[in-house]
Amino acid sequence: MRNLFFTILLITPRLLIAQNTATEASSLEELYRQLHAHPELSFHETETAARLAREWREAGFEVTEQVGGNGVVAVLKNGKGPTLLIRTDMDALPVEEATGLPYASEVTTQDDAGQEVHVMHACGHDLHMTVAVGTARALSSQRNQWKGTLVMIGQPAEERSGGANAMLDDGLFTRFPQPDYALALHASPTLEAGKVGYVSGYALANVDMVDITVHGRGGHGAYPHTTLDPVVLSARLILDLQTIVSREISPLEPAVLTVGSIHGGTKGNVIPNEVRMELTLRSYSDEVRNQLIEKIKRTCHGVALSAGVPDSLLPEIQIRNESTPSVYNDPALTEQLQKVFVKTLGSDRVEQVPPVMAGEDFARYGRQDPKIPIMLFWLGTVSPEKLAAAQQGTLPLPSLHSAQFAPHYPPAIRTGVQAMTQAALALFNGKKK
CATH class of the missing domain: 3.40.630.10 (Zn peptidases)
Structure with missing residues (x-):
């Protein structure tokens, strides 16, 4: 009972x-x-x-x-x-x-x-x-x-x-x-x-949105040697950023780095002064999140310096304040x-x-x-x-x-x-x- x-x-x-x-x-x-x-x-x-x-x-x-x-x-x-x-x-x-x-x-x-x-x-x-x-x-x-x-x-x-x-x-x-x-x-x-x-x-x-401004020195598309081309620099940067998850984050740790937006230039024969990119980052642990952000900053500066970009024109990296844990x-x-x-x-x-x-x-x-x-x-x-x-x-x-x-x-x-x-x-x- x-x-x-x-x-x-x-x-x-x-x-x-x-x-x-x-x-x-x-x-x-x-x-x-x-x-x-x-x-x-x-x-x-x-x-x-x-x-x-x-x-x-x-x-x-x-x-x-x-x-x-x-x-x-x-x-x-x-x-x-x-x-x-x-x-x-x-x-x-x-x-x-x-x-x-x-x-x-x-x-x-x-x-x-x-x-x-x-x-x-x-x-x-x-x-x-x-x-x-x-x-x-x-x-x-x-x-x-x-x-x-x-x-x-x-x-x-x-x-x-x-x-x-x-x-x-x-x-x-x-x-x-x-x-x-x-x-x-x-x-x-x-x-x-x-x-x-x-x-x-x-x-x-974790969700983070990152804005990157790639600076250069524009000019005529027929005289690229007189410029610092931010379009080419951005292309290099996008490829190098993909190696952060594949080669610098443990394969046991989930992480995503996606370049979802890129805008630069107005005409095919004009090299612009800058290119703007937008990224989304995804991770679970705060440690991996911080690693992603630090490695993005390092990669951006390293690629720019290797292309001869002066310190005054190094890429700007901004982490938006709308991140989500x-x-x-x-x-x-x-x-x-x-x-x-x-x-x-x-x-x-x-x-x-x-x-x-x-x-x-x-x-x-x-x-x-x-x-x-x-x-x-x-x-x-x-x-x-x-x-x-x-x-x-x-x-x-x-x-x-x-x-x-x-x-x-x-x-x-x-x-x-x-x-x-x-x-x-x-x-x-x-x-x-």
Whole structure:
């Protein structure tokens, strides 16, 4: 009889979650379509933030708006226990949607440079917000099942890697309860809807953007000997930069160095004075990140000096301030929640997935002092039919940031709410603070 009691005690919260999620399904799906159809760019998420704030207030949370710009913080205190932060991002991308869906975005706006751009939720942030609202509703309605403090945050500007810092700088961990754990999820463009994926340790990469200006001395294309040609110098430099990862970083350490943009000159018979290049760097460890930056600087100066470029014209290297640190999923927390996911969803719906070289500024919440354990897990978005076609090679799956990215949202929403809610219950009902 005692064993039966504990079995019921363990199962009952999951049954409640499933029932609550089914009841909320229609409302959440409508919310998703509304969010998808009305995206806003990074640092401009005013209406999106207002909608999140309203949803969380209606769920019984104490809500503060305009934290770090458009950030939203919702707090639900429910007795003595751990403090859990659950984060969702809110911003969209300057992408023209090509899904053909009836709720597709038709939004256009001016970006920060004054250019007219289309806007689309091409990275799943609309799905993230919907799951966050569903999770908040579920946990609020089941306050008899847990004790502690729940902090939900709507973060601006994840795509430009500034929103997390903005909220932290505005007192996220001082004005509001400091969390013992932080959780987030992210839409996966390759995982079947109804499943979740997990990674222990490094899950997403350090991301750095590097601008290089290669200086020279321009002149007539017919008299190259009278110039210092920055075009030729840039070509040499691009090739030499590729040897940094292949020959100077341990093959056991993941790293990427890509020259994605190069611009110089105006006419074929004119040698310009300079060439501008843009690079992206990806790594997991801070040590490798620092090595990449140091070796880029050394290579640029060395190639320039070998070409006879004077010190006054050495290449300029600028590391943009929009860098993102790598997401490191706390191994103990990940192991704990992986077991929770299996119990909640079944082992056939929980997959261990490889880390990726994309970036996510959720990492910053785990890099504050004192450090807190964080975990980001992946939420499947692909319909079984499309996944089967992709595996047969007859249908390519759109990636994140694609104009054709279209999550199979009904099962994704249900799964996300179930997984996140059960993860929260497990943490709240663990060791009390």
